[in-house]
Amino acid sequence: xxxxxxGSADIRPWLAGAMVFVTLALVGALANPYLISLxxxxxxxxxxxxxxxxxxxxGGQLSIGHALFVGLGAYSVAVLEVKYGISPWIGxxxxxxxAGSVGAALAWLSFRFEVRGIYFALLTIAAAExxxxxxxxxxxxxxxxxxxxxxxxxxxxxxxxxGDARFYYFVALALAALGIxxxxxxSRSYLGYVWRAMRDDEQAARALGVRTFRHxxxxxxxxxxxxxxxxxxLALVQGSIxxxxxxxxxxxxxxxxxxxxxxxxxxxxxxxxxxxxxxxNHLMSALGDSLRIPGLNNIAYGVVxxxxxxxxxxxxxxxxxxxxxxxxxxxxxxxxxxxKAEE
Amino acid sequence: MLSLWLNVLASGVLLGLVYGLVALGLTxxxxxxxxxxxxxxEMVVFGVYIGYWAVRLWDVPIIVAAAIAxxxxxxxxxxxxxxxxxxxxxRPHHYQFIVxxxxxxxxxxxxxxxxxxDPRPTASQLSFHTVSLGFVTLDLARLQAAATAGLLITLLGxxxxxxxxxxxxxxxxxxxxxxxVVGLNIPRVYAVTxxxxxxxxxxxxxxxxxxxxxQPYLAVDFTLLAFVTVIVGGLxxxxxxxxxxxxxxxxxxxxxxxxxxxxxxxxxxxxxxxILIFRPRGFFGAKEI
Numbered sequence: 195x196x197x198x199x200x201g202s203a204d205i206r207p208w209l210a211g212a213m214v215f216v217t218l219a220l221v222g223a224l225a226n227p228y229l230i231s232l233x234x235x236x237x238x239x240x241x242x243x244x245x246x247x248x249x250x251x252x253g254g255q256l257s258i259g260h261a262l263f264v265g266l267g268a269y270s271v272a273v274l275e276v277k278y279g280i281s282p283w284i285g286x287x288x289x290x291x292x293a294g295s296v297g298a299a300l301a302w303l304s305f306r307f308e309v310r311g312i313y314f315a316l317l318t319i320a321a322a323e324x325x326x327x328x329x330x331x332x333x334x335x336x337x338x339x340x341x342x343x344x345x346x347x348x349x350x351x352x353x354x355x356x357g358d359a360r361f362y363y364f365v366a367l368a369l370a371a372l373g374i375x376x377x378x379x380x381s382r383s384y385l386g387y388v389w390r391a392m393r394d395d396e397q398a399a400r401a402l403g404v405r406t407f408r409h410x411x412x413x414x415x416x417x418x419x420x421x422x423x424x425x426x427x428l429a430l431v432q433g434s435i436x437x438x439x440x441x442x443x444x445x446x447x448x449x450x451x452x453x454x455x456x457x458x459x460x461x462x463x464x465x466x467x468x469x470x471x472x473x474x475n476h477l478m479s480a481l482g483d484s485l486r487i488p489g490l491n492n493i494a495y496g497v498v499x500x501x502x503x504x505x506x507x508x509x510x511x512x513x514x515x516x517x518x519x520x521x522x523x524x525x526x527x528x529x530x531x532x533x534k535a536e537e
Numbered sequence: 538m539l540s541l542w543l544n545v546l547a548s549g550v551l552l553g554l555v556y557g558l559v560a561l562g563l564t565x566x567x568x569x570x571x572x573x574x575x576x577x578x579e580m581v582v583f584g585v586y587i588g589y590w591a592v593r594l595w596d597v598p599i600i601v602a603a604a605i606a607x608x609x610x611x612x613x614x615x616x617x618x619x620x621x622x623x624x625x626x627x628r629p630h631h632y633q634f635i636v637x638x639x640x641x642x643x644x645x646x647x648x649x650x651x652x653x654x655d656p657r658p659t660a661s662q663l664s665f666h667t668v669s670l671g672f673v674t675l676d677l678a679r680l681q682a683a684a685t686a687g688l689l690i691t692l693l694g695x696x697x698x699x700x701x702x703x704x705x706x707x708x709x710x711x712x713x714x715x716x717x718v719v720g721l722n723i724p725r726v727y728a729v730t731x732x733x734x735x736x737x738x739x740x741x742x743x744x745x746x747x748x749x750x751x752q753p754y755l756a757v758d759f760t761l762l763a764f765v766t767v768i769v770g771g772l773x774x775x776x777x778x779x780x781x782x783x784x785x786x787x788x789x790x791x792x793x794x795x796x797x798x799x800x801x802x803x804x805x806x807x808x809x810x811x812i813l814i815f816r817p818r819g820f821f822g823a824k825e826i
Binding site for chain 1: 625638639644649650757772809810824
């Protein structure tokens with residue numbers, strides 16, 4: 195039988211990925227608390243970046259209001275646990291459902307009349323800001339005072355997803371691994387091919403019989419639901435949530451920095467980008483605090499974004515891959531060369 | 538009761554004209570270059586700071602401060618376009634968005650580093666004067682800002698409509714390739730367009746400096762407000778920007794009177810979502826400019 199999708203037999207990327215995750219697991223086992231908490235955030239934003247990447251990098255739909263979905267996930271988990279003592283597992287499911295429905299509804303609203311591209315992107319920010327302001331004034335969800343989870347314990351309770359910093363590190367690691375493997379599987383599946391076709395040329399995809407309207411709604415709903423899972427875990431890690439930080443513009447920007455810097459539409463881009471950008475942000479914040487200059491981290495982020503889009507438009511990861519291939523060339527000399535077609 | 542409503546309505550209309558000017562800057566840039574300036578709010582805030590410093594250092598009237606802001610921001614926009622933005626004009630929209638998000642972070646950071654995060658009120662004599670017109674009492678700062686904004690919008694409209702450069706600008710908006718074919722200097726048109734857009738934002742910022750305290754974090758609100766205004770009116774439409782501004786200004790004022798303060802900020806977004814449901818491309822969503 196003809197091999198269905200080319201490339202799926204190549205196990206080297208999987209091996210490399212596995213090695214990366216063994217290393218990251220060792221970091222979790224050995225590192226000091228500061229590094230662990232920093233890496234937890236890096237891994238969570240890897241996952242969130244992966245969800246955003248699915249929408250733009252594969253589905254071709256730009257969202258600059260991803261904080262809406264992250265926030266819905268975070269609030270679902272927080273409200274259920276803080277108000278009713280219900281396990282975050284249920285909260286995560288509720289968050290996925292809510293964010294997925296909101297995402298699908300937004301997509302339906304917008305694509306119904308062929309409103310797309312920037313209009314859709316602007317609609318996502320408007321929806322996110324609307325939700326943020328609503329949540330800031332809604333007493334039931336804590337309004338501006340936010341919601342606080344019960345104090346963390348050292349005993350690990352898996353049913354309540356409660357534990358120490360190291361526990362959350364491994365939760366975030368599992369999530370990031372899930373996100374990367376999931377994206378890879380999706381992008382190699384039928385859906386991945388359909389979505390990329392739709393991203394590259396929507397009319398051509400439609401001419402080939404792809405129901406692009408449904409597929410756009412589907413990719414946005416899936417992206418939104420996964421973002422909600424990341425948001426729920428982020429809320430648990432932080433121990434408290436406030437509308438401005440979990441639903442604000444700033445979070446939407448944080449979510450997209452990883453995949454943009456690392457490489458749009460690539461599987462490892464969000465991880466590489468988050469690894470590069472988040473420690474830089476922490477460093478610059480700390481530097482700004484110690485020098486009493488607020489705003490240094492904003493400048494650093496801004497400069498990095500502009501420079502990356504200017505000089506490395508596909509991001510760091512594809513550039514790294516090109517570099518590795520260039521270095522590998524000599525070792526490939528002895529491999530059997532493909533025979534020339536004409537002779 | 539009637540006079541209260543009239544007052545609120547009037548102040549909404551006045552602020553709406555200024556919003557219209559902000560939105561006009563955004564819409565000109567989009568209409569001609571097909572670029573969404575995500576750092577537009579930062580440019581408004583630059584204007585607010587220019588107003589603040591001009592009044593503080595030289596004690597000039599706000600009108601003079603607005604003129605200074607116009608010149609400074611035009612040069613700033615022109616340079617920004619020629620040095621940076623033009624490299625991204627032909628890139629996909631999401632790249633442009635990311636560049637502008639980067640620029641907006643950079644500008645906010647620069648403002649924070651230079652002026653610090655604390656709000657600075659512009660102590661203008663205007664803020665304490667009012668004008669009474671029968672039922673309606675208007676504060677002079679607002680009236681002056683609105684009158685200047687209205688005048689500028691009219692002048693800019695006439696300039697784009699009748700002047701030779703305005704015609705080439707509209708031609709470039711209509712059909713870039715066609716413009717190149719007939720020998721328009723497209724790079725210059727683009728640079729001037731961006732300068733004009735930035736100047737609109739800067740002037741609006743200087744005009745409202747007596748009403749809003751100068752503060753770096755104000756930028757996000759202005760960016761979003763400008764987006765909402767422009768989408769409500771129709772992205773890329775001249776009259777749409779003006780109408781959108783008036784609508785948002787009045788809606789905000791009425792919401793502040795009828796509901797809680799948080800509703801006032803939420804209302805523009807609610808309005809936007811409703812309008813996108815019924816008129817997905819805004820009121821004047823066409824390519825006209």
